[in-house]
Amino acid sequence: MSVVGCGYLGAVHAAxxxxxxxxxxxxxxxxxxxxxxxxxxxxxxxxxxxxxxxSASSSGRLTFSTSMSAAAEATVHFIAVGTPxxxxxxxxxxxxVDAALDALLPYLKAGxxxxxxxxxxxxxAARLAAKVRAAxxxxxxxxxxxxxxxxFAVKDTISPDRLVYGVSDDPKTAQWSQAxxxxxxxxxxxxxxxxxxxxxxxxxxxxxxxNAFLATKISFINAIAEIAxxxxxxxxxxxxxxxxxxxxxxxxxxxxxxxxxxxxxKDIRAFGARAEELxxxxxxxxxxxxxxxxxxxxxxxxxxxxxxxxxxxFDKKVAVLGLAFKPDSDDIRDSPALDITVQLHGLGAIVxxxxxxxxxxxxxxxxxxxxxxxxxxxxxxxxxVLLLTEWREYRDLVPEDLADLVADKKIVDGRNVLDSRVxxxxxxxxxxxxxx
Ligand SMILES: NC(=O)C1=CN([C@@H]2O[C@H](COP(=O)(O)OP(=O)(O)OC[C@H]3O[C@@H](n4cnc5c(N)ncnc54)[C@H](O)[C@@H]3O)[C@@H](O)[C@H]2O)C=CC1
Ligand SMILES: O=C(O)[C@H]1O[C@H](OP(=O)(O)OP(=O)(O)OC[C@H]2O[C@@H](n3ccc(=O)[nH]c3=O)[C@H](O)[C@@H]2O)[C@H](O)[C@@H](O)[C@@H]1O
Numbered sequence: 001m002s003v004v005g006c007g008y009l010g011a012v013h014a015a016x017x018x019x020x021x022x023x024x025x026x027x028x029x030x031x032x033x034x035x036x037x038x039x040x041x042x043x044x045x046x047x048x049x050x051x052x053x054x055s056a057s058s059s060g061r062l063t064f065s066t067s068m069s070a071a072a073e074a075t076v077h078f079i080a081v082g083t084p085x086x087x088x089x090x091x092x093x094x095x096x097v098d099a100a101l102d103a104l105l106p107y108l109k110a111g112x113x114x115x116x117x118x119x120x121x122x123x124x125a126a127r128l129a130a131k132v133r134a135a136x137x138x139x140x141x142x143x144x145x146x147x148x149x150x151x152f153a154v155k156d157t158i159s160p161d162r163l164v165y166g167v168s169d170d171p172k173t174a175q176w177s178q179a180x181x182x183x184x185x186x187x188x189x190x191x192x193x194x195x196x197x198x199x200x201x202x203x204x205x206x207x208x209x210x211n212a213f214l215a216t217k218i219s220f221i222n223a224i225a226e227i228a229x230x231x232x233x234x235x236x237x238x239x240x241x242x243x244x245x246x247x248x249x250x251x252x253x254x255x256x257x258x259x260x261x262x263x264x265x266k267d268i269r270a271f272g273a274r275a276e277e278l279x280x281x282x283x284x285x286x287x288x289x290x291x292x293x294x295x296x297x298x299x300x301x302x303x304x305x306x307x308x309x310x311x312x313x314f315d316k317k318v319a320v321l322g323l324a325f326k327p328d329s330d331d332i333r334d335s336p337a338l339d340i341t342v343q344l345h346g347l348g349a350i351v352x353x354x355x356x357x358x359x360x361x362x363x364x365x366x367x368x369x370x371x372x373x374x375x376x377x378x379x380x381x382x383x384x385v386l387l388l389t390e391w392r393e394y395r396d397l398v399p400e401d402l403a404d405l406v407a408d409k410k411i412v413d414g415r416n417v418l419d420s421r422v423x424x425x426x427x428x429x430x431x432x433x434x435x436x
Contacts, residue, residue, distance in 0.1 A: 001025075001184065002071040003078045004100045006033055006064065008153065008262065008331065009117060009146055010080030011042065012049055014064075016157035018056035020187045025074060026064040038064045045330035045357040048154035072107040076184060079104075080117045080146075083270070084262070090269035091277075092121055101128055110138025113180045117146045119207050119267055121274040125166055125200035142167050142177040143200050145207035150261070151328030160185075162194040166203025208274075211267040212287060217252040218259045219293040225255040225434025226296070235434030236416055255434045257340065257388060257414040258297035260325035262333035265291070297433070298336050301386070301414055302343045304431060308384055308410050314348035317407065319382035321375050321397075322389025322414075324358035332361045337388030337414070345369055354378040356391050375402075382406045390415040399426035 003014040006028040014026035014037075028034050033043045040057040042049040056062035063070075071077055081100045086093040097118055104114065114132055116125055120143075129141040143166035148156035165181050167174040178197055182189070189195065196206070225235040235255040243250025259265065268287045275284040309316045325335035332338050335358075345351045345368065352372050355362065359371045372378050375394065379385050379402050387394050395417045403409055403426065411423060413432040423430040 001076040001078065002027055002074040002104075003080055004028075004068070004071065004104060005079065005081030005096070005118070006030075006037060006043075007080070007082060008044060008046070008150055009148065010078070011037060011044075011053075012046060012148065012153040012157055013078060013080055013117065013146070015049060015052045015056050015062060016154060017184070018059070018062035019052045019158065020185075022061065022184070023074075024056070024062050025070045026062070027066070027068060027070055028064075029066060031066055034064045034066050045328075046153050047151060047328055052154060068103045068107060071104055072109075075112050076180060077104055077108070077112065077114045078117050078144075079114065082262075083118045083120055083266075085266040085269060090273040092119075092266070092270040092273075094120070094124065097124070097128070101131060105131070105135045108132065108136040108139045110136065112136065112139040113177055114139070114141045115181070115184075116141065116143045119145065119211070119263065119270075120204060121270060121277075122201050122204040122208070123274075125204055129168065129200065140168055140173050140177060142181060143203040144181060145203055147207070147210060150331055151326060158188055159190070160188060160193060162196065163189065164196045164198065164203050164206050166198055166200040169199060208267055208271040211264055212271055212284075212290075214252055215259055215264045215268050215287075215294070216290050218254075218264075219290040221253045221255045222258055222297050222434075223293050226293075226300075228255075228434040229300075232436045233434075234436060254416065256297070256416055257301055257336040257433065258294040260334040260336045260339075261329075261331060262325075265294070265334045298339050298343070300433070301340050301388075301412060302347070304412055305344060305349075305384060305386065306347070308412070308429065308431060313344055316349050316383040317381055318344050318349045318351045319375075319378040319380075319385045319406075320344075320351055320353035321355075321378060321385065321387045321394045322391060323353055323355035323362045324389050327389055327391040330355075330357040330361055332358050332365060335389075338362055338366065340386070340388060340414070341369060342366055352378045352380075352382070355389065356393065358389075376405065379405050383408045384410040384412065386412045386414060387418065388414045390417045399423045399428055403427070 002025045004027045006026045018024040036043040040054045081096040083092045125143040132141045167177040228235045239253040272284045272287045320341045409428040
């Protein structure tokens with residue numbers, strides 16, 4: 001099989017498919033990424049990826065190329081290229097998906113199945129399927145959205161919690177597509193892995209609805225956190241209490257600085273934009289509010305920091321722990337942590353920022369910021385410490401160890417992961433999000 005697009009999704013998918021026993025060729029236009037992957041090196045941080053890259057490469061089942069002609073040998077072709085937010089708009093930028101398919105078409109033959117994995121606006125699969133059928137009679141397309149989480153990408157790919165196939169409305173083609181995909185996932189599917197075989201539109205909508213729901217859950221708890229902040233209530237205890245109701249569930253109810261990353265923010269915007277194109281803008285208008293609540297959390301941290309610094313961030317030394325959009329990832333796309341850091345720098349604060357894995361990416365995007373190697377260096381002489389990404393090593397920080405390094409014992413726990421009692425007892429001015 002071929003995997004076109006070897007970013008956070010495609011590189012993991014390619015390596016995992018080889019790990020499951022398939023012969024895989026990974027293709028990307030980014031020469032640096034392919035050069036790294038070709039020698040078994042992960043081009044980004046993802047736990048478990050280096051191990052499966054090494055084992056798959058040494059088995060000879062996984063190779064990489066920058067040339068689409070390499071796909072000619074394969075019969076199943078995954079499309080895993082990016083669908084970022086279009087500059088100046090809320091819609092998804094589909095130019096990469098279209099370019100990838102156009103480049104692939106000359107190498108397709110009858111009996112090939114193109115499998116879309118990228119997250120796309122509803123209607124895309126039908127449009128691309130028509131292209132495939134017109135160009136190569138006997139070839140077809142399926143849509144197989146991906147639900148992996150960064151940080152758990154390898155596990156989520158090798159043992160998915162469900163699979164969704166969007167297939168042609170021609171019954172014979174649908175049956176054949178399902179059989180092809182069943183074979184692809186034969187070793188990943190356990191007897192109780194739920195499988196939903198459906199039409200294209202449903203498959204596309206399942207993906208964006210799942211992300212919209214997750215974003216809604218996070219913004220819901222963050223909106224309640226705003227109320228907790230003016231009433232003295234405790235959002236963590238509240239989330240625990242409502243989470244005991246199995247209909248609600250505790251997962252994804254962690255209030256803090258909000259969601260970021262290469263998917264949730266752009267996916268809810270693109271979903272809303274697509275609804276507007278379909279004349280149903282009002283149906284998803286609430287997603288604008290979800291976005292607005294989310295972005296307010298970043299502003300809330302900036303305001304809180306200024307308040308704790310007696311109304312003035314200018315010339316104050318701010319230590320930032322965490323830049324990635326979540327722990328166990330080096331991804332800084334739409335990272336709330338990085339956004340807050342940039343805003344504080346803009347207010348004239350002297351920021352020392354660190355992250356176990358994301359410094360290089362953050363430096364590439366914001367060279368104006370000052371980066372240091374670790375938490376000890378970041379907090380030295382700090383007037384305030386901000387915990388913005390809940391990496392294990394920051395969750396485990398001991399207040400007494402930091403006390404001698406900082407200029408002032410002030411800390412903002414942007415992810416509600418520290419024990420407030422322990423920090424306050426150690427003499428710190430501890431503030432969190434939605435907790436007294
Ligand atoms: N990152 C994630 O955790 C998940 C991502 N997705 C979706 O998967 C898609 C890809 O996302 P990421 O991997 O995060 O993006 P990414 O930006 O990390 O990777 C995209 C890759 O596609 C390559 N590319 C662009 N045009 C190409 C072309 N014409 N031919 C070959 N390669 C090309 C780029 O060079 C890049 O390496 C998006 O639609 C995203 O929404 C879905 C589920 C999980
Ligand atoms: O489409 C995608 O790309 C993926 O998007 C998310 O995965 P991911 O972006 O890797 O990260 P999440 O674990 O969902 O976290 C997203 C953001 O929400 C934040 N978050 C998460 C949970 C929570 O309770 N509170 C909270 O603020 C995280 O810190 C992070 O910034 C989805 O969880 C995946 O199922 C999906 O496949």
